[in-house]
Each structure stands twice: as C-alpha cells, then as structure tokens.
Amino acid sequence: MDVGSVLSILITSLMAMVPIVLTSVGAAWSERAGVVSIGYEGVLLMSAFFGAIFAELAHNAVVGLVGGILVGILLGMLHGALTVYLKGDHVIPGIGINLLAMGVVPFGILAYWGTAGQHQLPHDAQMWHIRTPYGELSPMVFVTIVIAIVTWWVLFKTPLGLRVRSVGENPEAADALGINVEKYRFWSAVYGHALAGLGGAFMSVDWLGLVHKTMSGGRGFIALANMVFSGWNPLVSLIGGWLFGFFDALATWLAPKHIIPGQFILMLPYIMTIIIVAGIIGKARPPKWSGKPYKRE
Amino acid sequence: MKRSGSELLKSLNVRPFIESLIAIFVGFLIGAIVLLAFGYNPFEAYYWLFQGALGSTYGIASTLRYATPIMLTALTFAVGTRTGIFNIGAESSFYFGAIAAVIFTNVWDNMWFGLAMGMLLGALWALPAAVLKVYRGVHEVISTIMLNWIGWFFVLWLIVGPYANPNDPNKTIRIPVAARLPEIGYGLSIAIIIAVIAALLTYFLLWHTTMGFGMRASGMNEKAARYAGMNPKVAVMWSFLIGGLLSGLGGAMKIMGEGPGYAISQGGANIYGFGFDGIGVALVGRNHPLGIILSAIFFGMLRAGTALMQAQAHVPLEIIKVIQGIIVITVAIPSLYDLVKKAIHRGAA
Numbered sequence: 001m002d003v004g005s006v007l008s009i010l011i012t013s014l015m016a017m018v019p020i021v022l023t024s025v026g027a028a029w030s031e032r033a034g035v036v037s038i039g040y041e042g043v044l045l046m047s048a049f050f051g052a053i054f055a056e057l058a059h060n061a062v063v064g065l066v067g068g069i070l071v072g073i074l075l076g077m078l079h080g081a082l083t084v085y086l087k088g089d090h091v092i093p094g095i096g097i098n099l100l101a102m103g104v105v106p107f108g109i110l111a112y113w114g115t116a117g118q119h120q121l122p123h124d125a126q127m128w129h130i131r132t133p134y135g136e137l138s139p140m141v142f143v144t145i146v147i148a149i150v151t152w153w154v155l156f157k158t159p160l161g162l163r164v165r166s167v168g169e170n171p172e173a174a175d176a177l178g179i180n181v182e183k184y185r186f187w188s189a190v191y192g193h194a195l196a197g198l199g200g201a202f203m204s205v206d207w208l209g210l211v212h213k214t215m216s217g218g219r220g221f222i223a224l225a226n227m228v229f230s231g232w233n234p235l236v237s238l239i240g241g242w243l244f245g246f247f248d249a250l251a252t253w254l255a256p257k258h259i260i261p262g263q264f265i266l267m268l269p270y271i272m273t274i275i276i277v278a279g280i281i282g283k284a285r286p287p288k289w290s291g292k293p294y295k296r297e
Numbered sequence: 298m299k300r301s302g303s304e305l306l307k308s309l310n311v312r313p314f315i316e317s318l319i320a321i322f323v324g325f326l327i328g329a330i331v332l333l334a335f336g337y338n339p340f341e342a343y344y345w346l347f348q349g350a351l352g353s354t355y356g357i358a359s360t361l362r363y364a365t366p367i368m369l370t371a372l373t374f375a376v377g378t379r380t381g382i383f384n385i386g387a388e389s390s391f392y393f394g395a396i397a398a399v400i401f402t403n404v405w406d407n408m409w410f411g412l413a414m415g416m417l418l419g420a421l422w423a424l425p426a427a428v429l430k431v432y433r434g435v436h437e438v439i440s441t442i443m444l445n446w447i448g449w450f451f452v453l454w455l456i457v458g459p460y461a462n463p464n465d466p467n468k469t470i471r472i473p474v475a476a477r478l479p480e481i482g483y484g485l486s487i488a489i490i491i492a493v494i495a496a497l498l499t500y501f502l503l504w505h506t507t508m509g510f511g512m513r514a515s516g517m518n519e520k521a522a523r524y525a526g527m528n529p530k531v532a533v534m535w536s537f538l539i540g541g542l543l544s545g546l547g548g549a550m551k552i553m554g555e556g557p558g559y560a561i562s563q564g565g566a567n568i569y570g571f572g573f574d575g576i577g578v579a580l581v582g583r584n585h586p587l588g589i590i591l592s593a594i595f596f597g598m599l600r601a602g603t604a605l606m607q608a609q610a611h612v613p614l615e616i617i618k619v620i621q622g623i624i625v626i627t628v629a630i631p632s633l634y635d636l637v638k639k640a641i642h643r644g645a646a
Contacts, residue, residue, distance in 0.1 A: 036438075038385075038438065042622075078626070082630060086630060087631055088629050088630060088631040091383055092576075092625065093626055093629045095573065096577075096623070096624075096625035097622065098573065099573065099574075099618060099625055100618070100619060100623065100625075100626065101622070102570075102615075102618045102622070103615045103616065103617065103618025103620070103622055104331075104618075104619055104622075105615075106613065107613045107615035107616055110613045111336075225443060225446075261458060263451065264454065266450045267447050267450045267451065270443040270446045270447045271443075273439075274429070274440060274443045274444075277429070277435045277440065278429055278433050278435060279433055286436065
C-alpha cells in the first residue's frame with residue numbers, strides 16, 4: 001500500500017465518518033436521557049431525500065442540510081410523543097420509521113423526479129469541497145468534530161447535561177429534585193434525531209451528491225453499534241465513528257484486490273461491538289432507565 | 298376439547314383486534330393522502346391493489362405465497378414478545394435458513410432434510426443472542442442488530458463465494474429438483490400449509506404446554522415466575538431457539554418453495570427484509586399466532602396486489618411500504634382504542 005492510497009483511504013474515511021458520528025452522538029445524548037430509538041436508519045434515509053429537495057429548491061446545499069435537520073426534528077417529535085408522553089414502547093416506532101423510509105424514499109424519488117431508484121443532484125445544490133490531490137474533503141467534517149466535542153462538553157460538564165443524564169439514570173430522583181423528566185426526555189429525543197437528520201442530508205447534498213433509495217446502507221445501525229461501542233460517550237464515538245468509517249473505506253479499497261473478502265471487513269465493527277458489550281474486552285453499560293417509560297406515582 | 302375452545306376465545310381479545318383495524322385504516326388513509334399529494338388517484342390505486350390480490354385465483358395464490366415467509370418471521374417476534382424478549386433477530390435467522398437449504402439439499406436432495414437443516418441453522422444463529430442475554434445481561438435489541446449485520450455479510454460472502462452458481466456467479470447454486478417443495482398451483486407451494494401448521498403448533502406450545510406456560514409467565518413477570526419455581530433463563534433460551542427455528546424454516550422454504558430460480562438471487566435480494574416485515578406482521582397480529590395468520594395474509598395481500606396496481610394505476614409499488622410503516626407506527630400508539638373512542642365521543646357530543 002503506497003502513501004497515496006493510505007491518504008485517500010483516510011480522506012474517504014473522514015467523509016464516511018460524518019453521518020455515523022452525527023447519528024451516534026445524537027443517539028448517545030437521547031439514550032443518556034433514557035429514550036431509545038432504532039429508527040435512525042429511516043431518519044438518515046428520509047432526511048437525505050428531503051434535504052436534497054430543499055437544496056434543489058433553494059439552489060443552496062446549506063438549506064438542504066437545514067432541511068435534513070427539520071426532518072430529523074419532526075421524526076424526533078413523533079418518537080418523543082409516542083415514547084415519552086404516551087409511554088409507548090421505544091423500539092416499535094423506530095421499526096415503523098425504518099419501514100416508512102423504505103417506502104417514502106423510493107416512492108418519492110419516482111414521484112418527484114420521475115427517475116427510478118436514483119437521482120443526481122445538480123451542481124448548485126451540492127456543497128463545496130476542499131480539494132486535495134487524494135480526494136475531496138467537506139467542511140462538514142470539521143462541523144461534525146465540533147458538534148461531537150460540544151455535545152460531550154454539555155453532557156458531562158454543564159448543569160444541563162447533568163440534568164439530561166439524571167433523567168436517564170434515575171428519573172425518580174430527578175423528578176424529586178424538580179426536574180421535568182418528560183420535557184428533558186422529549187427534547188433529548190428531538191436533538192438525537194435532529195443530528196441524524198443533519199447526517200442524512202450530508203450524505204445527499206454534500207458527500208455523494210445524489211439520492212439513492214438504499215443510500216443509508218445500514219449506517220443508522222452502524223451508528224447504534226458505535227454508540228454502544230463508545231460507551232454512550234460522544235467524544236469516544238468520534239473516534240469510534242472514524243474507525244467505522246475507516247473499515248468502510250478499507251472494504252471498498254480492498255474489494256477489487258481479492259485479498260480478504262470485503263464482507264469480512266464490513267463485519268468487523270459489529271463483531272467488535274458484540275465483544276465489547278459481552279464484556280470480553282472493556283465494558284459497556286447502558287443508562288439505567290434507558291428505554292423504560294417513566295410514570296409519576 | 299370444550300376447555301381448549303374457551304381457552305382459545307379467552308386468549309383472543311376483541312380490543313386488540315379493533316386496534317389493529319384502526320391502524321390499518323390509518324395506514325390506508327395516510328397512504329391515500331400521499332397518493333393524492335403526488336397526483337395519483339387513491340381509489341383507483343386501492344381498487345387495483347385489491348383486484349390484484351384477491352380478484353383471481355392467481356392473485357389469491359400470490360397473496361398466500363407472500364404471506365408465508367412473513368408469517369414465520371412474525372412468529373419469531375411473537376414468541377420473543379410473549380416471553381418478555383424483544384427478539385429482532387428473525388432477519389438473520391431467515392438468511393441462515395435460506396443458505397442452509399441451498400447448502401444441504403445439494404448434499405442430500407431430500408426436502409425434509411433441507412427444511413430440518415434450515416431450522417437447525419436458524420436456531421443456532423439465534424443462540425449467541427440467547428447466551429449473551431442470559432449469561433452477560435446484554436440487551437437483545439443490541440445483540441440481534443449486530444448479529445443481523447454479521448449474518449448478512451457472512452451470507453453475502455457465501456452467495457458470491459463458495460456457493461455461487463458457476464454458470465451464473467451472482468446467484469447461488471439451485472435447490473435440486475427432488476428437494477423442492479411440491480407446488481399446489483399458480484406458483485404456490487405447500488410452504489403455506491407448513492407455515493400455518495407452524496403457527497398452530499406455536500399457539501399450542503405457548504398456551505397448552507407446561508413449557509409454554511413457563512415461557513409466558515416469565516414474560517409477564519420474571520420475578521413472580523421465579524418465585525413460582527420456574528426458571529426464566531431456560532424460558533429465554535427456548536424463546537430464542539424456537540424463534541430462530543421458525544425463521545430458519547421460513548428462509549429455507551423461501552428458496553425451496555419458490556420458482557423458477559430455486560436459488561438465492563443477486564445480492565441476497567430475495568432473502569432480505571422478511572424479518573423486519575415480520576415485526577410489523579406480528580404487531581398487527583397482536584403477537585398471537587392466530588392473529589399472525591390473518592395479519593400475514595393481509596400483508597401478503599398488499600404485496601401481491603402491487604403488480605396490478607402498478608400496471609393499471611401506474612402507482613409506484615413502494616406506496617405499500619409507506620402504508621406498512623404508518624400501520625406499524627400507529628399500532629405503537631399505546632391504548633389506541635381508548636384514544637379513538639374518546640375522540641369519537643367528543644365528536645358526537
């Protein structure tokens with residue numbers, strides 16, 4: 001492997017990192033507050049689609065990113081309403097959102113653009129990139145790093161973050177201290193889904209410049225794996241997300257070379273996550289009240 | 298016999314049935330709004346959808362054919378839920394059932410051997426999640442998501458690697474003629490009959506055996522079950538293994554019972570997504586094996602009708618996934634029945 005390929009894999013992995021890190025940072029925040037969601041795959045896909053429509057209409061990629069955030073906020077509100085206020089199951093709405101996305105996006109691509117399965121974005125709807133000899137780099141890479149660091153700092157170093165974590169660890173005690181458990185949980189779910197929405201729009205209007213009906217490609221689940229792998233810590237998930245992105249880029253690079261089948265590289269992140277949750281290496285513990293509705297007595 | 302009849306009635310409840318009907322109605326309603334928004338005629342679309350699914354013998358056969366795999370994956374989810382487990386691993390047990398059928402029928406071209414190996418591999422693939430849950434306390438949603446992806450990439454490799462068809466390298470080798478499931482007619486094999494029998498057996502197991510009672514008891518209240526002298530750990534193990542077995546059977550029958558290919562197609566396209574669809578089927582069927590038979594036929598109907606809907610009303614077939622997603626999100630609303638009842642009363646007053 002020469003220096004050129006190493007650099008190009010590194011740059012690809014930085015781009016691949018963005019949707020994974022944004023989603024895992026959002027999911028970590030949401031689960032720290034006690035709201036579990038497995039619908040991020042669907043959020044990524046739908047915000048990629050709607051983000052592209054926003055960007056095209058405005059001839060501006062940044063509007064597309066904001067559109068993606070809006071889609072995330074709406075889906076987060078739906079999830080929050082079902083799980084926090086109506087005390088419903090945390091996993092089922094996510095399954096519904098994933099199914100919905102698998103319908104809305106292929107249907108929408110055909111109904112809105114009239115092309116089957118895929119749509120190429122015009123140039124004025126795409127984000128500008130920093131050009132290097134080894135590939136293009138988006139400014140969103142730096143935005144993602146900043147978001148991960150700031151989220152970590154707020155979650156672990158500020159009173160707001162302490163309150164968010166308290167409603168996920170011990171809602172009864174938080175409630176007794178006068179913290180509005182439902183409000184914190186609801187807006188945490190919204191924040192989590194909003195970040196995934198940004199990640200989804202990044203894929204269409206920034207990284208790939210196209211919308212494809214299966215473009216989320218399991219990243220919503222990789223992000224969940226990364227969240228667990230990183231011990232529900234946004235800062236660690238920045239590194240974990242880059243590592244997952246690296247495996248993705250490595251598998252793509254290795255595919256035509258027939259050294260190791262790409263499928264085995266793609267499996268690694270999931271195997272590592274299982275090893276870590278099993279406690280064979282290190283230890284990962286979810287927030288205590290994660291996924292359980294809190295009812296005041 | 299009389300006792301079992303009244304038990305059956307007691308285990309069925311009108312309320313959840315109505316809730317599922319409401320969810321289906323909401324799904325179609327929002328589907329219609331989406332269709333209208335994009336300039337399609339929803340009445341025309343739904344007319345051809347039902348015409349395609351039920352309007353001909355071929356349509357009905359297709360409905361039942363599509364109902365078969367999701368009936369089995371739905372049973373996996375239901376067995377999990379009834380034992381207090383959120384098993385979303387049906388997806389990958391299904392892959393292993395399918396690839397086991399391909400591998401082992403080419404060793405011995407016997408139908409029963411193929412089905413048995415499908416069930417065995419499906420159950421084996423569910424084992425890690427069971428062990429992690431029982432001995433390490435790992436939440437099954439996390440472990441089954443990971444296992445689904447590991448299984449997916451592994452089976453993808455088997456498809457293009459060791460079991461690729463030398464004459465058509467994107468697909469696997471075929472199921473030998475002698476091991477294929479006999480056809481009833483119109484492309485429908487006896488798989489549907491086996492699936493319904495599996496559902497009835499699952500019902501019998503859960504509601505009419507000591508083992509099933511123990512499983513359901515530990516699902517309702519783990520502590521109480523333990524005080525009553527039952528072992529929830531054993532119940533959890535059985536729940537995963539039976540669940541994996543059912544999905545493995547589904548995967549094996551998908552390949553052994555559906556022509557003309559009788560092979561796993563390129564990129565695993567004909568084995569992907571049945572586990573996730575099955576969760577929707579189980580939810581609408583209220584995690585009851587008999588409800589699941591009906592709900593699988595309903596979802597099979599949606600799928601079978603799309604061809605005619607696309608041809609006649611020119612509506613993209615993905616609209617049924619939209620409807621399916623809305624139905625699942627709607628059944629996730631707790632006490633939907635009370636909410637709707639309250640709304641109707643308010644409207645009447």
